[in-house]
Amino acid sequence: MKDFLLIIKTEGSVWSDLSPEQLQKHMEHGTAYIGNLMKEGKLKNANPVDKGSRIVTESNGLIKDGPFNETKEVVAGYFLVTAKDIDEAVGIAKTNPIFKDIPTKIEVHPMMDIGG
Amino acid sequence: MVAVLTRIFGSENLDLAEDVVQDSLIEAIKLWTYKGVPNNPSAWLFKVAKNKVLNIVNREKYKRQYSSDVAHFLQSEWTVESALNHLFSEQEILDDQLRMMFTCCHPSISADSQVALTLKTLCGFSIQEISKAFLTTEQNINKRLVRARKKIREEKIPFEVPNGNDLEKRLQTVLETIYLLFNEGYSASTGENLIRLEICKEAIRLTEIIILHPSFQNKSEVFALLSLMQLNASRFKARQDDKGNILTLDKQNRLQWDYSLMEIGFKNLEKSTGNLISIYHILATISAYHCSATNYSATDWQSILSLYDKLVQIDNSPIVLLNRSIALSKVNGSKKAIEELKTIEENPAIKLNHLFYSTKSEFQIELNQFKEAATTLEKAIYLAPMKSEKILLQEKLLYCREKII
Numbered sequence: 001m002k003d004f005l006l007i008i009k010t011e012g013s014v015w016s017d018l019s020p021e022q023l024q025k026h027m028e029h030g031t032a033y034i035g036n037l038m039k040e041g042k043l044k045n046a047n048p049v050d051k052g053s054r055i056v057t058e059s060n061g062l063i064k065d066g067p068f069n070e071t072k073e074v075v076a077g078y079f080l081v082t083a084k085d086i087d088e089a090v091g092i093a094k095t096n097p098i099f100k101d102i103p104t105k106i107e108v109h110p111m112m113d114i115g116g
Numbered sequence: 117m118v119a120v121l122t123r124i125f126g127s128e129n130l131d132l133a134e135d136v137v138q139d140s141l142i143e144a145i146k147l148w149t150y151k152g153v154p155n156n157p158s159a160w161l162f163k164v165a166k167n168k169v170l171n172i173v174n175r176e177k178y179k180r181q182y183s184s185d186v187a188h189f190l191q192s193e194w195t196v197e198s199a200l201n202h203l204f205s206e207q208e209i210l211d212d213q214l215r216m217m218f219t220c221c222h223p224s225i226s227a228d229s230q231v232a233l234t235l236k237t238l239c240g241f242s243i244q245e246i247s248k249a250f251l252t253t254e255q256n257i258n259k260r261l262v263r264a265r266k267k268i269r270e271e272k273i274p275f276e277v278p279n280g281n282d283l284e285k286r287l288q289t290v291l292e293t294i295y296l297l298f299n300e301g302y303s304a305s306t307g308e309n310l311i312r313l314e315i316c317k318e319a320i321r322l323t324e325i326i327i328l329h330p331s332f333q334n335k336s337e338v339f340a341l342l343s344l345m346q347l348n349a350s351r352f353k354a355r356q357d358d359k360g361n362i363l364t365l366d367k368q369n370r371l372q373w374d375y376s377l378m379e380i381g382f383k384n385l386e387k388s389t390g391n392l393i394s395i396y397h398i399l400a401t402i403s404a405y406h407c408s409a410t411n412y413s414a415t416d417w418q419s420i421l422s423l424y425d426k427l428v429q430i431d432n433s434p435i436v437l438l439n440r441s442i443a444l445s446k447v448n449g450s451k452k453a454i455e456e457l458k459t460i461e462e463n464p465a466i467k468l469n470h471l472f473y474s475t476k477s478e479f480q481i482e483l484n485q486f487k488e489a490a491t492t493l494e495k496a497i498y499l500a501p502m503k504s505e506k507i508l509l510q511e512k513l514l515y516c517r518e519k520i521i
Contacts (some may be wrong), residue, residue, distance in 0.1 A: 030194065032198075035198035038198055038199065038490070045189075046192055046194045047192045047195075048192070092268070
């Protein structure tokens with residue numbers, strides 16, 4: 001088994017772009033999806049990203065921070081899952097119900113094992 | 117409910133879990149007195165408890181350490197809802213109760229604390245009820261509980277069902293505690309009879325959780341214990357008359373026996389066949405012989421005696437030998453039985469046990485040795501811990517004295 005970091009990037013936000021009814025449905029689907037992963041023991045952690053992200057960059061030896069300027073695409077949150085291989089992890093990402101509600105991209109990153 | 121919350125907070129926070137349950141109950145009682153009891157009180161209680169858990173986990177996010185593997189799910193907006201649904205689902209509740217059994221019955225906790233802790237956390241008895249059932253003070257029970265919780269914290273006893281080779285060994289301890297629990301409920305009979313019956317039922321319920329759980333491969337011993345408890349419990353109500361006095365097996369109204377429970381007990385005894393014959397197997401079979409006799413004189417003492425012979429091979433403690441002597445007297449006569457009793461007479465534990473003297477006096481009465489029987493009965497009365505037992509013995513003593521004159 002291996003751990004994978006799933007980064008959820010969306011265009012816009014479910015909070016502002018969905019009607020209350022749609023949001024309610026969205027939450028129900030999400031809860032069921034997460035509940036299943038949990039039951040199967042595949043979910044290690046999952047967290048949404050709050051407002052107010054900042055980004056720290058370096059230019060000409062100067063480390064600066066500023067607002068996270070992604071006008072279109074925002075990081076909505078992450079999942080840390082355990083899967084047999086990358087294909088299974090991708091499968092988990094594909095079944096995320098968020099795709100039905102809002103334009104979404106999910107990055108699937110394999111985590112390096114200790115000593116690997 | 118304490119079991120579920122301990123899963124969430126970790127066994128080191130057992131006291132926190134108990135507090136939350138306590139708080140939820142208080143809140144429930146307050147509200148229910150005004151608004152009446154809701155249709156589904158247990159679901160309501162769980163809901164209150166869920167909210168309290170959420171508050172605590174979030175308020176003390178950075179203060180408290182939770183050893184459990186699930187607490188962090190409650191700290192994330194995305195997972196909290198699913199986690200709560202999952203944790204409070206029926207299967208999980210059963211699993212948590214099983215985990216709790218193994219935590220409460222950890223070998224490093226003393227036997228009397230194991231029983232008290234199991235009754236408190238798994239069966240929901242109050243300290244007051246436990247102390248009444250055990251005929252001891254509330255402070256005493258409280259001390260046992262405090263000691264046990266401290267032990268869990270200090271030894272970092274995990275909240276889990278052990279796996280591999282450990283499982284079989286640890287299951288033994290759990291079964292022993294359950295049997296002890298049952299005996300505490302079953303053996304004596306003064307005062308809080310209701311609580312005692314509840315304790316017996318709880319012992320049976322806990323055993324059923326083990327039976328239903330897929331973790332265990334070889335359950336023959338568990339089935340035997342379950343059968344033993346069910347067969348004995350089916351006679352529970354017939355053991356007392358209206359005034360609360362004890363009725364011995366020969367005087368019980370067998371129509372008062374709970375035959376449906378007995379039936380289940382017999383079925384579980386059938387299911388208990390396996391490679392290994394445990395003490396529970398033998399005791400259950402002995403109980404089955406008593407249950408299947410339509411009246412006292414129809415009891416198959418020959419078979420019971422041979423079962424006791426087998427039991428002595430596994431456990432030749434004086435108490436087993438004492439019980440065997442009763443079967444022996446029915447088969448080979450009381451004279452033989454009294455001779456047998458001489459082998460254990462000097463044992464220090466037996467010397468202070470009223471059952472030894474009351475049994476011996478039975479044999480003496482049988483042999484018309486009323487004078488000797490009276491002396492033996494006096495000792496038994498002196499040693500008997502329960503009032504109802506003393507009354508029973510006193511009646512016998514009167515009978516003997518009449519015979520002497």
